[in-house]
Amino acid sequence: MSVTVCKTALEAVSIIEDNEYIWTHSMAATPRVLFSALATHAKKRNNLTLMQLHTERGEVLADESLTPHLRHRCYFTSASTRPLIAQGKADYVPIFLSELPKLFRSKEQPIDTAIIQVSPPDQHGMCTMGVSVEATNSACQMAKKIIAHINPKMPRTHGDAFIAYDRFHSVYWQEDELPQHPKAHLDEVTKAIGENVAALIKDGDCLQMGIGAIPDAVLACLKDRKDLGIHTEMFSDGVLELIEAGAINNKLKKVHPGKIVTGFAAGTQKLYDFVDDNPQVAFLDIEYVNDTSIIRRNDNVAAINSALQVDITGQVCADSIGTSIYSGVGGQMDFIRAANLSKGGKAVIALPSTAKRGELSRIVATLDSGAGVVTTRAHVHYIVTEYGVANLRGKSLQERAQALIAIAHPDFRAELAEQAKKLWHINC
Ligand code: COA
Numbered sequence: 001m002s003v004t005v006c007k008t009a010l011e012a013v014s015i016i017e018d019n020e021y022i023w024t025h026s027m028a029a030t031p032r033v034l035f036s037a038l039a040t041h042a043k044k045r046n047n048l049t050l051m052q053l054h055t056e057r058g059e060v061l062a063d064e065s066l067t068p069h070l071r072h073r074c075y076f077t078s079a080s081t082r083p084l085i086a087q088g089k090a091d092y093v094p095i096f097l098s099e100l101p102k103l104f105r106s107k108e109q110p111i112d113t114a115i116i117q118v119s120p121p122d123q124h125g126m127c128t129m130g131v132s133v134e135a136t137n138s139a140c141q142m143a144k145k146i147i148a149h150i151n152p153k154m155p156r157t158h159g160d161a162f163i164a165y166d167r168f169h170s171v172y173w174q175e176d177e178l179p180q181h182p183k184a185h186l187d188e189v190t191k192a193i194g195e196n197v198a199a200l201i202k203d204g205d206c207l208q209m210g211i212g213a214i215p216d217a218v219l220a221c222l223k224d225r226k227d228l229g230i231h232t233e234m235f236s237d238g239v240l241e242l243i244e245a246g247a248i249n250n251k252l253k254k255v256h257p258g259k260i261v262t263g264f265a266a267g268t269q270k271l272y273d274f275v276d277d278n279p280q281v282a283f284l285d286i287e288y289v290n291d292t293s294i295i296r297r298n299d300n301v302a303a304i305n306s307a308l309q310v311d312i313t314g315q316v317c318a319d320s321i322g323t324s325i326y327s328g329v330g331g332q333m334d335f336i337r338a339a340n341l342s343k344g345g346k347a348v349i350a351l352p353s354t355a356k357r358g359e360l361s362r363i364v365a366t367l368d369s370g371a372g373v374v375t376t377r378a379h380v381h382y383i384v385t386e387y388g389v390a391n392l393r394g395k396s397l398q399e400r401a402q403a404l405i406a407i408a409h410p411d412f413r414a415e416l417a418e419q420a421k422k423l424w425h426i427n428c
Contacts, residue, residue, distance in 0.1 A: 004170040009037035012147050012172040013115065019047045020112035023104075023139035026053035026076075027234070028178050028266040029132035031117040031149045035061050037172075038115070042070045051109070053097075053134060054078045054328070056179045056266075075100055075135075076328030085325050094319065094372065097233065097263075097331040098290035101138030105287075114143035119154040120173075121165040128161040130154035131178065131272060132264040133283040137161075145169045151176050155276035159261075159283040181267050183237055184213035186220070189352050192386035194218045197350050200382060200389065201225060201302055204252050206342075208232040208295075208335045209304040211266055214350050218304060222247055229253040230260040231298055233290055233331035236267040240274055254297045256282055263289040263331075290331045295338035301345040303335035307375075308351075310383055311367050312401040312420055314392045316349050316375035323370030332374050340381065347381040353409040361412035363404050365419035383407065398426045 006012040013034055016022065025031055039060045042048055048070040050061065055078050061070065062080040072081050072090035075097075084090035095103070103109045116136060118127035127150065129136055137160050140146055148168045152175050165171075186194070194217025201207070201222055206229040209215040219238030222228065223245040229252055230239060239260070242248045250258050263286040265275055275281050288294055295301055308326060309317040319327050339345035355362055363385070367373070383390045383404060390403035401420045405413050405428050417428040 001166055001169070003166060003168050006170050006172045009033050009149065009172045009174070010040055012170040013037045013041045015145060015147065015170055016041060016045065016048065016113055018045050021049045021051060021110055023111050023114045023136070023143060024050055024052045024055065025116040025129065025132060025136045026055050026134060027132040027264045028056060029117045029130050029136070029154070030055040030058055031115050032057045033149045033172070033174055033176055034115045034117070034147060039063065039066060042066055045069055049073050051075070051111070055080065074328070076330055077325055082326065092325045094329050096290070096329055096334055097135070097286050098334045100135040101285060101287035104135065104138045104142045107142070111139055111143040113145040113147060114139045115147045116140065117149045117151050117154055118163060119156040120150050120152055122156065125165045126162045127165055128156050129163060129283070130157055130161065131266065131275060133159065133161050134263045134286045137285045138287065140167070149174065153177055155272050157275055157283045158279045158281065160285045161283045178272055179266070180269065181211060181236060184216050186213060186217050189386045190214060190217045193350050193352065193384060194221050196384045196386070196389055197304055197348055198222055200346060200348060202300065203227055205229070205300045205302040206231050206253055206298040207302050207304070210234055210306070211236045212306070214306055215304065218350070227252050229298065230262070231255060231289070231295055231301070232261070233263045233286070233335065235260065235262050235265055237271045240271060252299070254299065255294055261289060290334035292334060292338040292341060295335065296341040296345070299343045301339040301342035302348065303339035303346070304348045304350060305332045305336065306351050307349050307362070309362050309364055309367055309371055310349065310351065310404065311364050312404045312416065312424070313397050314377040314380040314383070314400050314404070315367060315373045316380055317367050317371035318374035319372040320370065322368035329374050333379065336375050336379050336381070340379065347379070348384055349375065349380065349382065350384040353385040353387055353407065358409070358411070361408055361416065363408040363412070363416065365416060365423050397424060401426045402428050
């Protein structure tokens with residue numbers, strides 16, 4: 001196929017026609033240069049749908065003036081799309097991240113155009129999807145057209161990240177820094193949560209965790225562990241320090257031993273330099289990475305995820321605050337179920353006991369009206385706050401309520417016990 005090399009990003013996106021379903025590369029590979037061009041081009045088009053995961057620096061496409069022309073379809077939300085969803089001007093699709101490529105490959109969700117950001121072609125004519133393979137690999141396999149921003153700053157990565165230059169319909173070259181996520185500041189609450197979770201992690205465990213303060217706090221406590229492995233949806237800089245400390249070597253993993261398996265990475269330039277041309281990091285299709293039957297083949301899978309609210313029976317809300325959609329289902333359930341199925345596995349939900357500077361308890365008698373249960377009370381295993389660890393597996397509702405109230409903030413324990421009695425007929 002002949003590739004049109006464009007002088008401007010606007011020229012590259014101009015092949016997008018009315019009524020198209022567009023997939024955008026997401027996370028730290030969000031093609032913001034193409035987004036800016038699409039913000040101009042979309043005004044001349046009607047009925048465009050932009051399908052996406054969490055996008056970074058995507059504000060330009062969230063502008064009110066674009067809503068008559070372009071509608072966001074979010075399989076995971078981000079800061080820029082959250083307000084649009086709240087106003088009914090964008091759509092949220094709850095889905096396990098592992099299911100999204102299936103939706104594309106089965107053509108249940110057709111894709112006209114994929115817009116992506118890639119590393120420059122190598123001597124074999126292969127670009128890579130860089131730090132983010134996630135569902136973009138499947139989207140590119142199914143899209144009728146692919147528009148690529150070729151960014152010399154995008155790391156060349158291994159695994160399923162490769163994509164041939166001659167698959168592209170139009171390309172635009174420009175250097176652009178990737179978004180940086182410096183390590184989060186760890187306050188006392190987060191440090192305590194990190195210590196409580198870390199106490200559950202043993203030598204030889206195979207870890208999954210996300211980005212943010214809690215994963216950083218857990219990883220900071222694991223430097224003296226041995227033979228840890230990584231099979232994760234995503235990772236960030238905290239993992240590098242454990243590799244440097246010799247705590248992570250991936251040698252006990254049954255699936256891709258010796259390698260980190262991930263769907264995407266986001267962090268600082270140090271992380272992007274680490275994954276650049278590094279065959280020890282396999283960026284794989286998310287349908288495979290998050291497949292419970294693949295993950296569970298590793299022993300001692302330790303899945304560490306977070307939540308917005310947990311009720312005293314163990315239902316975990318992670319994608320909304322009441323009826324306000326906050327994030328998405330992502331890979332939480334994929335990894336929690338896989339950890340449950342893995343020999344010696346453990347599934348951890350770690351969260352601060354309160355929100356809004358201590359005004360609200362995140363452990364509640366009943367979830368807020370409209371709250372989205374991501375992990376059901378049958379799947380839940382450990383809940384961890386700064387006050388300790390509640391192991392809910394195999395526990396009755398009464399035992400769960402007692403264990404969860406014991407790790408709630410002390411200011412809310414008496415009220416929770418009262419509500420447990422009134423609403424659930426449970427004595428705590
Ligand atoms: N009521 C009201 N507000 C609440 C709240 C509650 N129960 N719980 C949290 N909030 C507020 C917080 O105060 C915070 O507000 P702020 O930004 O104004 O400070 C905001 O909601 C986010 O809470 P926070 O605890 O900082 O969220 P987080 O960034 O740590 O993310 C999840 C937590 C649950 C949203 C996130 O882990 C997620 O999206 N999970 C689902 C997907 C998943 O688990 N994927 C796993 C693989 S990576």
